[in-house]
Amino acid sequence: MEIKTVAVLGAGLMGHGIAEVCAMAGYNVTMRDIKQEFVDRGMNMIKESLAKLEQKGKIKSAEEVLSRIKPTVDLEEAVKDADLVIEAVPEVVEIKKQVWEEVDKLAKPDCIFTSNTSTMRITMLADFTSRPEKFAGLHFFNPPVLMRLVEVIRGEKTSDEVMDLLVEFVKSIGKTPVRVEKDVPGFIANRVVAPRGVLLHAVVEAENLTPEEVDAAFRKAGYPMGPFELADYVGIDVNYNAARYFARAVSPEYEPPERVRKMVEEGRLGRKTGRGWYDWSGGKPKIDLSKATGKINVEDFLMVEINEAVKLVEMGVAKPEDIDIALKLGYGRQKGPFELLEEFGKERVARRLEELAKKYGKKIFEPAESLRT
Ligand SMILES: NC(=O)c1ccc[n+]([C@@H]2O[C@H](COP(=O)([O-])OP(=O)(O)OC[C@H]3O[C@@H](n4cnc5c(N)ncnc54)[C@H](O)[C@@H]3O)[C@@H](O)[C@H]2O)c1
Numbered sequence: 001m002e003i004k005t006v007a008v009l010g011a012g013l014m015g016h017g018i019a020e021v022c023a024m025a026g027y028n029v030t031m032r033d034i035k036q037e038f039v040d041r042g043m044n045m046i047k048e049s050l051a052k053l054e055q056k057g058k059i060k061s062a063e064e065v066l067s068r069i070k071p072t073v074d075l076e077e078a079v080k081d082a083d084l085v086i087e088a089v090p091e092v093v094e095i096k097k098q099v100w101e102e103v104d105k106l107a108k109p110d111c112i113f114t115s116n117t118s119t120m121r122i123t124m125l126a127d128f129t130s131r132p133e134k135f136a137g138l139h140f141f142n143p144p145v146l147m148r149l150v151e152v153i154r155g156e157k158t159s160d161e162v163m164d165l166l167v168e169f170v171k172s173i174g175k176t177p178v179r180v181e182k183d184v185p186g187f188i189a190n191r192v193v194a195p196r197g198v199l200l201h202a203v204v205e206a207e208n209l210t211p212e213e214v215d216a217a218f219r220k221a222g223y224p225m226g227p228f229e230l231a232d233y234v235g236i237d238v239n240y241n242a243a244r245y246f247a248r249a250v251s252p253e254y255e256p257p258e259r260v261r262k263m264v265e266e267g268r269l270g271r272k273t274g275r276g277w278y279d280w281s282g283g284k285p286k287i288d289l290s291k292a293t294g295k296i297n298v299e300d301f302l303m304v305e306i307n308e309a310v311k312l313v314e315m316g317v318a319k320p321e322d323i324d325i326a327l328k329l330g331y332g333r334q335k336g337p338f339e340l341l342e343e344f345g346k347e348r349v350a351r352r353l354e355e356l357a358k359k360y361g362k363k364i365f366e367p368a369e370s371l372r373t
Contacts (some may be wrong), residue, residue, distance in 0.1 A: 001083065001110055001112075001165070001182060002083065002232065003027070003083040003084045003112070003165070003172075003216060004027065004028060004083055005027065005028045005029070005030070005081050005082050005083050005084075005230050006019075006022045006027045006028070006029050006030075006082060006083070006084045006085075006086060007029075007030045007031075007032065007078045007084070007085045007107075008022070008029060008030070008031045008032070008084035008085075008086050008088060009032050009075075009078065009079075009085065009087045009088060009089055009099060009103070010032075010087065010089040010090075011031050011032070011033040011038055011039050011041065011042025011043070011071070011089035011140060012033075012038070012042065012088065012090075013143075014088040014116055014140060014142060014144060015031065015033070015042060015088035015089075015116075016031070016042035016043075016045045016046050017045075017049075017140070017142075017143050017144030017333055018086055018140055018144050019031040019042070019046065019069055019144055020046045020049060020050065020065075020069075020090060020144070021064045021140075021144050021145055021173050021174075021175070022086075022173055023046075023066070023069045024050075024053075024059060024065050024173075024174075025172055025173040026068070026172060027068065027088070027173075028068050028070075029068055029069045029070065029080070030069075030070045030071075030072055030077065030078040030082065031043075031069055031070070031071050031072070031078075032071075032072050032074070032075060032077075032078035032079075033071075033073065033111070034073065036073055037074065039071040039072065039073055040071070042071070043069070043071050045207070046066070046069065046324070048315055049106050049145055050062035050065055050320065051067060053145075053353060055114075056217040064162070068260055068282070070120045072139060073161065075099075075102055075103070075106060076106045078105060079103050079106050079107045079111070080107070080108070081108070082107060082108070082111050083110075083111055083112065084111065084112045084114065084137055084169065085103055085107060085109075085111060085112070085113050085114065086114050086115075086116060087099060087100070087103075087113070087114065087115045087116060087117075087172060088116040091117060091118065091119060091120070093120065093124075096117070096120065096125055097127070097128050097155070099147065100113070100125060100128040100129050101128055101129070102131070104128070104130055104131070109131075109132075109195065111134070112134050112135075112136075112162055112165065113126075113134055113135045113136075114136050114137065114138035114166065115129065115130060115135075115137055115138070116137075116138060116139060116140055116191055117127050117137065117139070118139065118190065119185070119186075119245050119249075120154050121155075121183055122135065122136060122137040122154070122155035122158070122183045123155040123156040123157070123183050125155075126155040126156075126158070132155060132156075132157035132158070133157050133158060133159040133162065134158075134159070134162055135155055135157070135162075136152060136153055136154060136155060136158045136162055136163060137151065137152070137153025137155070137168055137180070137183070137187070138150060138151075138152060138153075138170070139151035139152075139153060139180075139187055140175075141189070141329075141330050147329070148174075148175050148329045149175070149176055149178065149189065149190055149325070149326060149329035149330045150170045150175045150176070150177050150178075151177075151178055151180050151187045151189065152166045152170060152177050152178065152179055152180065153180040153183060153187055153328065154179070154180065154181050154182065154183065155183050156183065158268060163179065165192045167179065176325060176329055178318065178322040178323075178325055178326045179185070179318060179319075179322060180317060180318055181316060181317060181318060182315060182316055182317045184251070184312070184315065184317050185245070185246065185249035185250050186245075186246065186249075186319065187317075188312065188318050188323055188326040188327075188330075188332075189326040189327060189330030189331060190242070191250075191308060191312065192255065192305050192308045192309050192312070192323065192326070192327060192329075192337060193305060193331060194242070194243075194246050194250070194308065195254075195304040195305065195307070195308050195364055195365070196227070196301050196304060196305065197227075197239065197242075197243055197254070197256070198253055198254055198304075198362060198364060198365075199300060199301060199304050199360070199365070200214070200227050200301075201256070201257045202360040202362065203261075203295070203296055203300075203360075206256070206359075206360065207293070207295040207296070209295060210291075211226070211229075211277040211278065211295065211297075212228075212288060212291050213292065213293040214226055214227065214228060214289050214293060215227070215228050215229050215287050216287050216290070216291045216292035216293070217292040217293050217294075217296050218287045218298055219287060219289060219292075220289055220292045221298040223298070226287065227277070228277040228308070229278070229285065229287065231271065231276065231277060232270035232271050232276035232277050232278055232280070232285075233271055234270070234273075235269050235270050235272060236260065236263050236264055236268060236269045236270050236276050236277075237264050237269050239256075240256050240260055240261065240263075240264045243255065243256040243260075244256065250364075251363070251364050253362050253363065253364050254364075255310035263276065277293040291370075299352075302337070302340055302344075302352055302358060303344075303349055303353055303356065304356070304365055305327070305337050306337040306338075306340055306341050306344075306349055306362075307349070307365065307367060307368055307371065308337075309323045309327075309336075309337035309338065309341075310337075310368040310370055310371055311340070311368045313370075314369060314370055316369055319333075320336075320338040321338070323336060323338060324336020324337065324338050324339055325336060345373070346371055349367070349371055350371040352366040353365050353366065353367040353371065354366065354367060355357055
């Protein structure tokens, strides 16, 4: 089957960007939200973005791309002619359930269904429809116009044909697909980086370090930003919710520390609220490099990522080369975890992981089976 028309559900942060990317690649797109004002807001964001791309010479005509996007509040109109639906509505099960049950009735029988969910099981969403074999995950990264990575996720019933077609579709919109062959929490990129947070808080507590001492150490090691500065940029609540999710879905060891919970409760959410780990009221915080602690080993953060990446391969979730691509494109890494493993050597990685697991009493740092053998 051929994809010509794409319906994007949700005109928010992700939906409008996904609609824009599809229209830029020549697809006819319908973009649906529940209120006219939300659709208009999405269309305005697309217009602004296309104007910039036109100015930079990245596209020939913003007008032409825009003419391929049909905004609507009518779900039937949005999906009735679609060959592919990409759902980017809020991350709330009841909303997704209602949307998919309706879409299932209104879309053509051979239409392919995908969700941009970050945390829900694709298999669960697929089962809200009568065609789970035609349902998969299509996980874009924010902002979709700039980020090249798209994870294509197989639910338990997704057919090979649909996976292959979606991989080709992702290439056709100028993005790089990685295949996620099992529907695991966090998929690839977000899953591999998740243990970093656990390690960070474990070290900071054990050594009684301040955010500045840690961030200075990361900057001295060549990172553009330390983990606490980065958390303030991303939003303390965003990291907190991600950690809570992994605590429920993967291991209680991901549970965020009490002081982070308090920050969220008090609205100390980072840059957006003026205060997080740092005070942002006078602009960007200044990190004094002379405060860098010698008690943190920046390389350990790569070790725990490598471990998680190896576990994904052992579970049959993805191939090493796809995991390397996911980390490079999704998190801007110069080298992927398997390239680093090659460099460090299995033995050294396993030894260090054992030390970390013992020192901090965390099972998630224990070396994966194939690192030990
Ligand atoms: N924000 C990110 O960085 C990010 C990254 C990857 C994936 N995601 C996922 O993308 C999805 C959307 O996230 P977002 O950040 O764009 O959220 P958002 O809140 O910015 O946008 C969601 C939009 O969906 C609309 N909506 C609500 N009910 C709807 C319905 N029944 N039909 C159509 N539209 C409806 C809302 O009005 C809103 O405009 C979520 O599943 C999220 O997990 C988000």
